[in-house]
Amino acid sequence: QKEVEQDPGPLSVPEGAIVSLNCTYSNSAFQYFMWYRQYSRKGPELLMYTYSSGNKEDGRFTAQVDKSSKYISLFIRDSQPSDSATYLCAMSAGGGTSYGKLTFGQGTILTVHP
């Protein structure tokens, strides 16, 4: 079983829809949770970063972490065609030199059609 599981999709939604992307994990040591967006043939771009449990909002994006359930989510409101990309969840135990040692999910391919 992988440490981080993410539904690869693909997910196709109409413009304006609310999108929910999710990951589950098994390592209870994870404390830092990130969502990256990756356009085709580009590097991952950091979207959201959350420490421990709770919610974080940034414009149309909301990240949620539930450590008790080992479950994280990314919500995209009013989705746009420009949101079409692969979304990767990533997490680390952090501490000392471990911050950038990320464990990634497989990525979810999202298409928002006009």
Added chain:
Amino acid sequence: NAGVTQTPKFQVLKTGQSMTLQCAQDMNHNSMYWYRQDPGMGLRLIYYSASEGTTDKGEVPNGYNVSRLNKREFSLRLESAAPSQTSVYFCASSEAYEPYFGPGTRLTVT
């Protein structure tokens, strides 16, 4: 401010050939990383360098070596390339919690 840069962008190697992937960052970050991305596997950590002068193995280090040349530069070397090393390679750097990634090197080994 270019962030993280990688060279080359594309490379085709024959089995057994060697090559070095170059990475540089201009954000004055202490930590640097090499990841590889394969279909259905997400990104996996190959090697990392917590600070200048130190390197350590990640999840998939076999077949690779690294050099942290100075604070800015972190190179990845394939001594004898194998078809299983066909992948997209990403370099990243971080100072605190979240790494920033370069544009990637697309490597094919035939």
